Amino acid sequence: xxxxxxxxxxxxxxxxxxxxxxxxxxxxxxxxxxxxxxxxxxxxxxxxxxxxxxxxxxxxxxxxxxxxxxxxxxxxxxxxxxxxxxxxxxxxxxxxxxxxxxxxxxxxxxxxxxxxxxxxxxxxxxxxxxxxxxxxxxxxxxxxxxxxxxxxxxxxxxxxxxxxxxxxxxxxxxxxxxxxxxxxxxxxxxxxxxxxxxxxxxxxxxxxxxxxxxxxxxxxxxxxxxxxxxxxxxxxxxxxxxxxxxxxxxxxxxxxxxxxxxxxxxxxxxxxxxxxxxxxxxxxxxxxxxxxxxxxxxxxxxxxxxxxxxxxxxxxxxxxxxxxxxxxxxxx
Amino acid sequence: xxxxxxxxxxxxxxxxxxxxxxxxxxxxxxxxxxxxxxxxxxxxxxxxxxxxxxxxxxxxxxxxxxxxxxxxxxxxxxxxxxxxxxxxxxxxxxxxxxxxxxxxxxxxxxxxxxxxxxxxxxxxxxxxxxxxxxxxxxxxxxxxxxxxxxxxxxxxxxxxxxxxxxxxxxxxxxxxxxxxxxxxxxxxxxxxxxxxxxxxxxxxxxxxxxxxxxxxxxxxxxxxxxxxxxxxxxxxxxxxxxxxxxxxxxxxxxxxxxxxx
Ligand code: HEM
Numbered sequence: 249x250x251x252x253x254x255x256x257x258x259x260x261x262x263x264x265x266x267x268x269x270x271x272x273x274x275x276x277x278x279x280x281x282x283x284x285x286x287x288x289x290x291x292x293x294x295x296x297x298x299x300x301x302x303x304x305x306x307x308x309x310x311x312x313x314x315x316x317x318x319x320x321x322x323x324x325x326x327x328x329x330x331x332x333x334x335x336x337x338x339x340x341x342x343x344x345x346x347x348x349x350x351x352x353x354x355x356x357x358x359x360x361x362x363x364x365x366x367x368x369x370x371x372x373x374x375x376x377x378x379x380x381x382x383x384x385x386x387x388x389x390x391x392x393x394x395x396x397x398x399x400x401x402x403x404x405x406x407x408x409x410x411x412x413x414x415x416x417x418x419x420x421x422x423x424x425x426x427x428x429x430x431x432x433x434x435x436x437x438x439x440x441x442x443x444x445x446x447x448x449x450x451x452x453x454x455x456x457x458x459x460x461x462x463x464x465x466x467x468x469x470x471x472x473x474x475x476x477x478x479x480x481x482x483x484x485x486x487x488x489x490x491x492x493x494x495x496x497x498x499x500x501x502x503x504x505x506x507x508x509x510x511x512x513x514x515x516x517x518x519x520x521x522x523x524x525x526x527x528x529x530x531x532x533x534x535x536x537x538x539x540x541x542x543x544x545x546x547x548x549x550x551x552x553x554x555x556x557x558x559x560x561x562x563x564x565x566x567x568x569x570x571x572x573x574x575x576x577x578x579x580x
Numbered sequence: 581x582x583x584x585x586x587x588x589x590x591x592x593x594x595x596x597x598x599x600x601x602x603x604x605x606x607x608x609x610x611x612x613x614x615x616x617x618x619x620x621x622x623x624x625x626x627x628x629x630x631x632x633x634x635x636x637x638x639x640x641x642x643x644x645x646x647x648x649x650x651x652x653x654x655x656x657x658x659x660x661x662x663x664x665x666x667x668x669x670x671x672x673x674x675x676x677x678x679x680x681x682x683x684x685x686x687x688x689x690x691x692x693x694x695x696x697x698x699x700x701x702x703x704x705x706x707x708x709x710x711x712x713x714x715x716x717x718x719x720x721x722x723x724x725x726x727x728x729x730x731x732x733x734x735x736x737x738x739x740x741x742x743x744x745x746x747x748x749x750x751x752x753x754x755x756x757x758x759x760x761x762x763x764x765x766x767x768x769x770x771x772x773x774x775x776x777x778x779x780x781x782x783x784x785x786x787x788x789x790x791x792x793x794x795x796x797x798x799x800x801x802x803x804x805x806x807x808x809x810x811x812x813x814x815x816x817x818x819x820x821x822x823x824x825x826x827x828x829x830x831x832x833x834x835x836x837x838x839x840x841x
Binding site for chain 1: 700701703704705707708753754756757760761764767768769771772773774775776777778780782785786788789792793795796798799800829
């Protein structure tokens, strides 16, 4: 009995507006302090989460109180529809905050997010990334960039196929602001890059085609030399040095470095198809580039709850505070 | 017209300063204060001309780079003030509000003059209807908070009137709705663009802190013990946070918002 009374008293205490506003003030203060400390861990730390948890408890209780009160006394006939709507708005907005906090904690307990790099033509099994998902694969058919007239990027596209049980069951263009969503997984365009297609041959019979990533080495067989891709420059302009003038491949160059027994021998820049002589009789040339795309993939079972909460918060504040306007001028 | 963007901005700055001066001097003289309003309206006109010129130059709504945002912010602040003055028939806060607007325009010519002629196309991440609405509502909320802070400063400085309190409350309430919508739309946009609706980046964090202070104000306003000067201080403090969220975060802290692609 005493325990129940104590719990009741605790809950009443926890549901008060004073506690709620104090918690809000503390959260604001801690959040502000955290913005000066540039570490992601700060906001994931336990004390911060506990305070957010307390706010959730407080607001859940206070929203419950608002709703019970509303149904006990709320639906009296003499109330104007405006007051009724205002009260509904108030409950909706507080419940919205509760939903957002729940949705956010679902993510922090159950959600996962990571970045994946997919080469053009490569297929990624989502089961290897999130083991809680239904099995499906994503294949990157192509990656390309749309450009503005001045050569700056206007949009990045990953053209992907959805592969299930070995068969293509859908296609989609992922671009910035336009993610892909399937089976509770979302994939967002995040970054990209290029591998360089290299072709080497020598008069001793060596012949090889290979895609090298930036900063990757290739030991040339039969020699003590190695070539390394330093950088792909899509639009080379001497004024910009090693920086590409734009991302548009108007004047592509491959910057490579040549090593002998580990020490730097030479650095050069060539265009596609131009032969680099490693030593008499041995050459390497670059035939083109092959893009890869970096996608952020995310599984967030709390997302729809949080989104619903945000819409409720938005709609609720509109109802509550806009309807208030007509009243205050006269009444207060 | 696009060649005169800078001139429009400078003229706006001068007009806002002149208007502020008239309001301060017009404290006891009605006709000087009336002149203040007329000059402020002329300032609104040149402020809008600057925005229209920017829109013509870049062929989109002028609300993306810093200078465009501040121009919209200052313009809306003075428009809101003019409506307030005509409706309430009270011009006590004119000097303070016009000084705030002048300071905003002044920040363009001192901190970001190059942005007035910048014609770079938008980065892919910025091309989103969510973002457009997010910035529009931010302008409305910031402008409203600027006006409310001006009124609250006058309440603190001179005698406190309950009529003034009511106006402040109404303006804060509407601006708070706008700030709520701003933050929610920003979260929806961030979710679409980056895959996270909330990442505690400094801009988001300070917008939240701002939102909290006004939420606290709205709750305490109905508490008798908080009526009056304490709540006016919250309104002034809230606007200082608005300014910090914009200038402090842009120039002192870094984060996602200083990056677009
Ligand atoms: C997270 C942030 C919160 C927001 C954005 C928020 C927003 C609001 C708004 C806009 C109103 C209407 C104010 C008015 O009519 O002037 C309101 C009223 C109210 N809020 Fe909140 N609130 C929040 C948190 C809380 C908390 C933590 C509590 C209590 C534990 C609470 C309890 C109440 C109550 C009881 C009312 C009714 C006040 C009245 O009618 O006098 N709110 N809230």
